[in-house]
Every structure is written in C-alpha cells, then in structure tokens.
Amino acid sequence: MDDLYQGKTPITEFLGKWSDRLGGWGLRNKILAPTILITLLTGLVLNFQSSSRIQKVLHGELQSKGTALCHALAANAQQSMATQDISTIQSHIDEYRQTAGVAYVYVTDAQNKVLVHTFSPSFPEGLQEVNKPAPGTSDSQVKTVDYMNIDALDIATPILAGIMGTAHIGMDLNLEKAQVRANAWISFWTVALILLLGIAALWAVTQRIINPILALSVATEKIVKEGDLSQKIVVVSQDEVGRLAGNFSLMVEKLREIPLGLQGSVQKLSQALSGLQKAAEEQNKSVTAQAAALQETQVTAQEIKQTSQMAAQKASEILQLAEKADEIGHTGEASVEQSLKGLTDIRHQVLEISGKIGDLTDRTRQIGGITDTVKDLADQSNMLALNAAIEAVRSGEHGKGFGLVAREIRRLADQSLQSTGRVKEILDNISEAIDKLAQITESGSRRMEDGLVQVKSSGENLRALVGVIKDNSASVKQIANAVNQQNIGISQVFTAVKDQNTMMEETVKRLESTMEAVKALQEVAKSVSDIVGSYKV
Amino acid sequence: MKSRFWKSILGIITFLALGLSARAETGVTADEIVLGQSAAFKGPAAGLGTEVWRGAQACFDKVNAEGGVNGRKIRVAALDDGYEGDVTLPNTVKLVTQEKVFGLFDYVGTPTLVKALPAIQQFSGDGLFLFSAFSGAQPQREAPNDKFVFNIRASYRQETAALVKNLTKLGLKKIGVFIQDDAYGRSGEDGVVRALKSEGLTLTAETTYQRNVPYETSMAPAMGALKASGCQAVIAVGAYTQCAAFIRDARNAGWDVPIANLSFVGADQLLKKLGEEGKTSGKDMTAHLVNSQVVPPWTDTSVPLVAEYREAVDKDNPQLPAELQDPNYKPAQYSFGALEGYLDAKAFVEILKKTPANLTRASFIKAAESSKSLNVGGVPLSFSKSNHQASNKVFFTTVENGQWTSLKDWKGLVK
Numbered sequence: 042m043d044d045l046y047q048g049k050t051p052i053t054e055f056l057g058k059w060s061d062r063l064g065g066w067g068l069r070n071k072i073l074a075p076t077i078l079i080t081l082l083t084g085l086v087l088n089f090q091s092s093s094r095i096q097k098v099l100h101g102e103l104q105s106k107g108t109a110l111c112h113a114l115a116a117n118a119q120q121s122m123a124t125q126d127i128s129t130i131q132s133h134i135d136e137y138r139q140t141a142g143v144a145y146v147y148v149t150d151a152q153n154k155v156l157v158h159t160f161s162p163s164f165p166e167g168l169q170e171v172n173k174p175a176p177g178t179s180d181s182q183v184k185t186v187d188y189m190n191i192d193a194l195d196i197a198t199p200i201l202a203g204i205m206g207t208a209h210i211g212m213d214l215n216l217e218k219a220q221v222r223a224n225a226w227i228s229f230w231t232v233a234l235i236l237l238l239g240i241a242a243l244w245a246v247t248q249r250i251i252n253p254i255l256a257l258s259v260a261t262e263k264i265v266k267e268g269d270l271s272q273k274i275v276v277v278s279q280d281e282v283g284r285l286a287g288n289f290s291l292m293v294e295k296l297r298e299i300p301l302g303l304q305g306s307v308q309k310l311s312q313a314l315s316g317l318q319k320a321a322e323e324q325n326k327s328v329t330a331q332a333a334a335l336q337e338t339q340v341t342a343q344e345i346k347q348t349s350q351m352a353a354q355k356a357s358e359i360l361q362l363a364e365k366a367d368e369i370g371h372t373g374e375a376s377v378e379q380s381l382k383g384l385t386d387i388r389h390q391v392l393e394i395s396g397k398i399g400d401l402t403d404r405t406r407q408i409g410g411i412t413d414t415v416k417d418l419a420d421q422s423n424m425l426a427l428n429a430a431i432e433a434v435r436s437g438e439h440g441k442g443f444g445l446v447a448r449e450i451r452r453l454a455d456q457s458l459q460s461t462g463r464v465k466e467i468l469d470n471i472s473e474a475i476d477k478l479a480q481i482t483e484s485g486s487r488r489m490e491d492g493l494v495q496v497k498s499s500g501e502n503l504r505a506l507v508g509v510i511k512d513n514s515a516s517v518k519q520i521a522n523a524v525n526q527q528n529i530g531i532s533q534v535f536t537a538v539k540d541q542n543t544m545m546e547e548t549v550k551r552l553e554s555t556m557e558a559v560k561a562l563q564e565v566a567k568s569v570s571d572i573v574g575s576y577k578v
Numbered sequence: 579m580k581s582r583f584w585k586s587i588l589g590i591i592t593f594l595a596l597g598l599s600a601r602a603e604t605g606v607t608a609d610e611i612v613l614g615q616s617a618a619f620k621g622p623a624a625g626l627g628t629e630v631w632r633g634a635q636a637c638f639d640k641v642n643a644e645g646g647v648n649g650r651k652i653r654v655a656a657l658d659d660g661y662e663g664d665v666t667l668p669n670t671v672k673l674v675t676q677e678k679v680f681g682l683f684d685y686v687g688t689p690t691l692v693k694a695l696p697a698i699q700q701f702s703g704d705g706l707f708l709f710s711a712f713s714g715a716q717p718q719r720e721a722p723n724d725k726f727v728f729n730i731r732a733s734y735r736q737e738t739a740a741l742v743k744n745l746t747k748l749g750l751k752k753i754g755v756f757i758q759d760d761a762y763g764r765s766g767e768d769g770v771v772r773a774l775k776s777e778g779l780t781l782t783a784e785t786t787y788q789r790n791v792p793y794e795t796s797m798a799p800a801m802g803a804l805k806a807s808g809c810q811a812v813i814a815v816g817a818y819t820q821c822a823a824f825i826r827d828a829r830n831a832g833w834d835v836p837i838a839n840l841s842f843v844g845a846d847q848l849l850k851k852l853g854e855e856g857k858t859s860g861k862d863m864t865a866h867l868v869n870s871q872v873v874p875p876w877t878d879t880s881v882p883l884v885a886e887y888r889e890a891v892d893k894d895n896p897q898l899p900a901e902l903q904d905p906n907y908k909p910a911q912y913s914f915g916a917l918e919g920y921l922d923a924k925a926f927v928e929i930l931k932k933t934p935a936n937l938t939r940a941s942f943i944k945a946a947e948s949s950k951s952l953n954v955g956g957v958p959l960s961f962s963k964s965n966h967q968a969s970n971k972v973f974f975t976t977v978e979n980g981q982w983t984s985l986k987d988w989k990g991l992v993k
Binding site for chain 1: 716800
C-alpha cells in the first residue's frame with residue numbers, strides 16, 4: 042500500500058513538477074489562474090451544450106415548420122393544378138418563399154418534371170431527383186440536401202398521393218447554422234465579459250489581500266535584515282488578513298519586550314561576572330603566593346632532608362668511630378700490658394691517640410654546628426607549618442587536609458627541637474670529656490717519657506678511658522638514633538609538603554577553569570548583548 | 579274603382595322603384611363615380627403604374643371635362659403597391675371597404691393581381707368587379723375569376739404564342755425564356771411552353787430573375803446559362819428594369835440573338851434605359867429586339883385611337899398626385915402603357931355610356947357583357963357573358979431610329 046502510495050509514477054512526477062512550478066506563482070496568479078480556467082471551461086462546455094441544443098431545437102423547428110408549409114403548399118397546389126394555371130401555383134410558392142427560413146420552393150408534376158420554382162437564374166438540374174417520395178404515399182419525406190451550393194432540409198410532400206406531383210420546400214440550413222453561430226458568439230462574448238468582470242473583481246479583491254500581506258512581508262524582511270522592531274504595521278481590513286496583520290503587530294510589540302528584558306539581564310550578568318572575575322583573580326593571587334610559599338617550603342624541606350641525612354650519616358660515622366675508639370681502648374689496654382714490654386711503641390701510639398683526640402674534638406665541634414643548623418631548620422619548619430595552617434584555614438574546605446599536615450609538621454618540628462637539645466647537651470658532655478681526655482693523654486705521654494712505672498698507671502688510666510669511651514659510644518649511639526628519627530620525621534614533612542604542593546597545583550588548576558568559565562560567561566553575555574543590540578526597539 | 583286600384587298599385591311600384599333607385603350604389607353619387615386602382619407607382623416598376631394611370635386619367639379628364647357620363651364624373655382613387663402583391667391585397671380591401679369604390683380599375687401586374695383576386699372574388703358577391711388589368715396572365719382569365727374580371731388586352735398566352743410562331747418560322751427552334759420568378763413570369767413561360775408544344779417543340783432553357791432587383795444587378799449568369807444551352811432566341815417575361823439589364827449583359831457579351839419582350843415590360847421605359855446604356859457603352863443595345871404589344875404603337879397616329887390619345891395627353895398631360903410620384907421616374911410624353919390605360923378607360927366610358935342612368939354594379943356588368951362590339955377607334959373590342967377578354971389583338975414592334983415601330987419584316991431580327 043505504502044509503496045503504491047509513495048511510488049513515483051509518471052503522473053505523480055508530472056503533477057509534482059507542475060505543483061513545484063505553480064509554487065513559484067504569486068498569490069494573485071494562484072487565485073486568478075484556476076478561476077479563469079474554470080470560467081473558460083464552463084463557458085466552453087455551456088457554449089457547446091447550448092449550441093448543440095439550439096441546433097437540435099432549430100433543426101426540429103425548421104423541419105416542423107417546413108413540413109407544415111409543404112403540407113399547405115401541396116393542398117393549395119392540388120386545388121390550383123386542378124382548376125388554375127401554373128402562374129397561380131407560382132403565386133402560392135412566392136408566398137411560401139417569403140417565410141423566414143425557406144431557401145427554396147418548387148413543385149413537380151407526376152413525371153417529376155419541375156413546374157414552378159423559386160430558383161434564380163435557373164433550377165439546379167437534378168435537384169428534383171434528390172428527394173423523391175415513393176409513389177402512392179401521402180407522407181412528407183425529409184432529406185438533407187447538399188447539392189450545388191444548396192445546403193437545405195428538403196421536405197417533399199406528395200400532391201394527391203403523388204398522382205399530381207410533389208411539393209418541395211427547402212428549409213435553409215445555413216440560417217440554422219448562422220443562428221447557432223450567432224448564439225455561439227453571443228455566449229462567447231457573454232463568457233468573455235463575465236470573465237473580464239470576474240478578473241477585474243478578483244483583481245480588486247486580491248489587491249486587498251495581497252497589499253496587507255506585502256506590507257507584512259516588507260515589515261518581516263526589515264525585522265530579519267535590520268532587526269527593526271520599531272515599525273508599525275497599519276492594516277485597516279477586518280478580514281482574516283487584517284487579523285493576521287493585527288496579530289503580527291502585537292507579536293512585534295511582544296518581540297520588542299524580549300530584547301529590552303534581555304538587555305537588563307545581560308547588564309546584571311555582566312556586573313556579577315566582573316565581580317566574580319575580581320574575586321577569582323584575587324584568589325588566584327593569594328593561591329599563587331601560597332603556592333610559591335609551599336614551593337619554598339618544599340625546597341627548604343628538601344634541604345632539611347638532605348642535611349638530616351648528612352647528620353644521620355655523620356652520626357653513624359661517629360658511632361663507628363666511637364666503636365673504633367672502644368676497640369682501640371681495648372687494644373690500648375692490651376698494648377699497655379704489652380707496653381711494659383715495648384714502651385717506645387706506646388709513646389708512638391699515645392701520640393697517635395692524642396692526634397686522634399684532636400680530630401675528635403674538631404668533629405664534635407662540627408656535630409655541634411650541625412645540630413645548631415638542625416635546630417634552626419626545625420624552628421623555621423615550625424614557623425612554616427604555622428603559616429601553612431593559617432593559609433589552610435583561609436583556603437577553607439580545600440585547606441583542611443593541608444591544615445592537618447601542617448599540624449603534624451609542627452609536632453615533628455617540636456620533637457626535632459627537643460632531640461636537638463639533647464644532642465647538644467650530650468655533645469657538650471663529649472666535648473668536655475674529650476678535653477679532659479686530651480689533657481690526660483698529654484700528661485700521660487709526658488709521664489710515659491719519664492718511666493715505666495707510670496705505664497702501669499697509664500694502663501689503669503687507659504682502662505678508665507676505655508670505660509669513658511664506652512659511655513661515649515652509648516651516647517653517640519643515642520645521637521645516631523635521634524638523628525635517624527629526625528631524618529624520618531623530616532621525610533614525612535617533605536612528603537606532606539609535596540602532597541600539599543600537588544593539592545595546591547590542583548587548586549590553581551581549578552581556579553584557572555573557574556577563570557575560563559567566567560571568561561566563557563563573559564563571552565556569552567557579550568554575544569547576548571550583541572544580539573540584543575542588533576534589534577532596534 | 580278598378581283603374582284606381584291599378585293606378586295605386588302602379589303608384590306604389592313606382593314609389594318603390596324610385597325609392598330603390600334613390601338608394602345609391604356604392605361608389606356612385608349623382609355626380610361622381612369612384613373607381614379604385616392599386617398599381618406600381620413607386621419603385622423599379624414605377625413606370626408601369628404611372629404610365630397606365632396617366633393614359634387612363636387623360637381619358638377620364640377628357641370625359642369629365644365634357645360633363646361626365648350621365649352627369650357623373652369619373653374619379654380614380656389610386657393606391658401604390660410598389661408591384662408587391664402583399665401590398666395589393668390590403669390596398670384592395672381598403673379601396674372597397676374604406677374608399678367604397680364602385681369598381682376596381684386597371685390593376686397593374688400579375689403577382690399583384692393574383693394576390694388580390696381572392697379578395698375581389700369575395701367582394702364580387704356584392705357585385706364588385708375589376709375592369710381591365712395591365713396583365714395578360716391566365717388567373718384572371720380563368721374560373722372563377724373570369725366572372726368578375728373584365729380583361730381588355732390579349733393574354734400572355736396569345737402574345738407568346740404569336741411570338742413563338744413567328745420566331746420558329748424564322749427557323750429559330752431553340753427558344754429559351756428569361757422570366758420573372760413569379761406568377762407573371764410563370765404565366766408567360768407557360769404560354770411559351772404551350773406554343774412550342776403545338777409546334778412539336780420543347781423549351782430549351784429556363785432562367786429566372788427576382789422581381790424588383792435593381793438595374794445594376796448582373797444578369798450575366800442567366801444570360802450565360804441560356805447561351806450555353808444553345809438558345810437561338812430568348813423570350814423575356816419581365817419588367818423593363820431587369821429586361822434592360824438582361825439585354826445589356828447579353829449585348830455586352832456579344833450575344834446578339836433576337837430577344838423578345840411582352841407587352842407588360844414597359845417598352846418605352848425599356849427603350850429609354852437601353853438608349854442611356856448604349857450612350858455610355860457605345861454599343862447599340864436596341865438591335866434584334868421584338869416586343870409583342872396589345873395596343874398599336876403610339877407612334878402610328880394613323881390609328882384613330884392613337885391620335886385621340888395623343889391629343890388628349892397633349893391637352894391635359896395628367897400627373898400623379900405628389901404623394902404617389904416616384905422621384906426617380908420621369909414620365910414619358912407618350913407610351914404604350916399610357917395608350918393601354920387610355921384604351922381601358924375609353925372602353926369603361928363606352929360601356930358606362932350604354933348603362934342606364936340608374937347606375938348599379940349589376941347594370942354596369944350587364945351592359946359590359948352585352949357589348950358585343952365596342953368602337954374605340956383601332957382596336958376591336960367585344961365582351962359577352964362567357965367572354966371577359968375584349969381584345970385578342972397582338973401587335974409586334976421593333977426599334978427603328980430609336981423608336982418603337984411596327985415590325986414589318988421578321989427576318990430583320992436575324993440579320
């Protein structure tokens with residue numbers, strides 16, 4: 042069914058082509074063309090119908106008239122032929138010929154010889170043979186005659202059943218045709234007149250329809266091309282077109298209100314956006330500053346980490362040295378015992394110890410310096426963490442995690458400070474001990490030179506020294522542990538700072554997208570403003 | 579007592595007779611007799627009616643001038659029918675019922691008279707009659723019309739029979755006719771056909787023309803048809819305008835066969851037309867023409883009737899009342915038509931003279947029917963109860979020196 046309905050046949054294609062072509066026509070042509078077509082068709086059909094009907098009626102009239110005349114003529118002729126001469130019959134046929142529609146009259150005798158006729162200059166030879174009623178009938182015989190320029194309806198009435206002759210009357214078919222033609226012309230001109238009047242009337246009517254539509258079209262075009270909503274459309278008519286124009290006017294009124302309202306909204310939006318932009322810019326500034334601070338924190342934390350690692354390394358080195366010293370103490374004790382046998386070697390060894398002690402003093406002093414540095418770093422970390430906490434508070438929800446980290450950093454920094462204090466105290470003790478050791482070693486060595494006796498005391502002293510070194514080694518171990526712990530804390534601080542930095546980067550990114558959104562909104566507001574500006578209101 | 583009784587009876591009869599005679603006949607008063615005439619005074623055949631009227635009027639004027647007949651002067655109430663029968667009929671009724679004429683007189687033409695005859699027949703119950711008609715056709719010579727129509731002139735049959743007889747004598751056996759397409763033409767043709775039949779011949783060709791067509795109408799088709807059929811002579815049964823046109827076209831085509839015309843044609847008007855035509859074309863249009871006539875040529879003053887007619891016309895020269903005159907027709911001083919009119923009037927006057935003073939239609943008819951021999955001076959006239967055609971005389975004329983004269987030698991026609 043659908044295939045059939047939608048299928049393209051030559052007819053539908055043709056119709057489609059024509060309707061496309063007609064689609065390009067103006068309203069007036071669309072109204073006029075079918076009207077003219079229908080009127081013409083109606084006129085033609087009516088003309089044809091009336092012509093054929095009139096012809097039929099006329100033909101019938103002509104025939105009945107001719108038959109009546111011919112009957113009368115035959116009756117007259119019968120009387121005249123019986124009693125009068127031929128001129129009397131001629132005088133009868135003269136009378137009949139004057140009747141409208143009669144083309145000719147003639148009378149033949151029983152031998153079908155023409156007696157009288159109305160032809161001039163002469164009777165058409167052979168015409169009497171065209172319509173010859175059979176002998177013995179009284180009825181008229183009708184025949185259409187088209188003979189030697191004669192176009193007539195020949196009615197033949199036998200006179201006295203044909204024994205006296207036949208009366209013929211020819212009814213003029215040209216007259217009939219002329220009347221049909223005249224009728225055709227009259228109806229043609231009538232249709233033409235009606236058509237002209239109809240076209241004039243339709244013209245006037247379509248003018249009244251098209252003019253307002255044209256006005257509307259022009260107004261619409263102005264709105265489309267120039268955005269001119271300020272124009273007024275005046276249409277007087279009360280019909281559908283008038284109503285359309287009135288509604289169109291109202292619509293333009295309403296349209297005018299839209300850009301006006303939009304204009305206000307856009308202005309408000311622009312203000313809000315510029316406020317938002319300012320706020321975003323400020324936030325950006327502060328976040329940027331915060332990020333820079335964090336960056337610095339990170340760098341510093343890195344440094345602290347490295348320093349802490351170094352401290353840990355040094356501490357382990359010290360520990361090794363302390364262990365070595367312990368070992369050396371033991372070895373020294375054995376050596377003292379051996380020194381009894383070889384004092385000279387001892388003297389060399391004492392001198393060596395003295396030198397080593399000097400180095401140890403230097404190292405201890407160095408450790409003290411490092412510890413000071415670690416203390417400073419811890420102080421600074423503390424300060425930074427405090428700052429970070431403040432910023433975190435300012436960052437709001439995003440800064441919450443960061444705040445926790447900052448607090449943790451502060452705690453670690455505090456612990457670092459305490460440990461560093463203790464390291465310093467121990468170091469001070471070591472320093473003191475080393476100083477004492479140095480003095481003892483010096484006096485021992487001086488005494489070594491004096492004698493062997495003193496070696497024994499030296500051995501005892503050495504034993505004491507080994508004990509001290511043992512204590513010293515324990516302290517150094519503690520220092521190393523503390524430094525390691527500090528190192529771990531500092532690593533945690535660093536990780537936290539790194540995390541915070543990452544989070545800060547995300548915040549900056551989010552701020553950037555906020556800015557972009559603000560920018561896009563500004564563009565939207567601008568384009569809406571442009572659109573509104575393109576309308577004249 | 580007896581004689582007184584009879585005296586008184588006689589007195590009553592006399593009184594009644596006087597009383598009856600005092601009741602005047604229609605159209606008759608103590609000093610006037612009114613006749614009615616319908617004729618062609620206007621139109622292409624104006625010359626026919628005008629001339630007949632002028633001739634008759636010349637005669638009546640002469641008689642009236644002499645005091646009339648029995649103290650009664652004769653007046654003709656004339657109406658124009660333009661040579662159309664459809665007018666002749668109402669004219670006749672008008673003359674009888676309104677003009678209340680005594681009798682009808684000198685109707686002109688066959689188709690016109692044929693239309694009027696039934697009406698005249700109707701009125702003949704009151705004794706109405708038609709005295710003479712300028713037509714030789716048969717209808718008014720045959721029953722029932724021959725009872726109330728008195729013809730003076732010879733018939734067309736007699737004219738055509740005489741023409742055919744003389745033409746065939748010349749060896750011209752192929753005769754065609756050129757006829758007016760009406761009762762007149764057909765009557766003439768009928769005469770020709772009958773005459774040819776008696777000679778054992780048939781009509782070679784028949785052509786017609788429409789009554790009253792103007793002189794400018796070309797008759798060449800008819801002429802051509804006759805020529806093509808091999809006619810050696812043509813008998814024209816028409817009126818002067820169309821016969822002149824026929825002769826013009828025949829002679830212009832170089833066809834010079836004898837052309838015969840009947841008395842009705844209006845010979846003088848025909849000659850006048852041909853004379854004018856000959857002047858413009860430079861050709862002799864009057865050669866080989868023969869006209870049959872029912873009166874002697876008016877040029878022959880040796881005939882007493884002609885002399886009397888001419889004298890009367892010279893003295894009187896009557897003219898139609900202005901309302902009946904055709905502006906295009908100028909009457910001739912003398913003409914065959916007028917001579918015939920004069921003859922008709924004279925015959926009427928002669929019969930009237932024989933009628934008792936107590937004039938009635940019946941007494942007039944009785945007087946006419948008893949006129950076995952009327953002397954009008956040149957044409958023998960005779961009526962009887964059974965014969966209502968006074969003359970059987972046919973004259974033949976031809977043109978010589980521009981005038982109609984008696985035809986003396988038929989052979990001259992074929993020279």
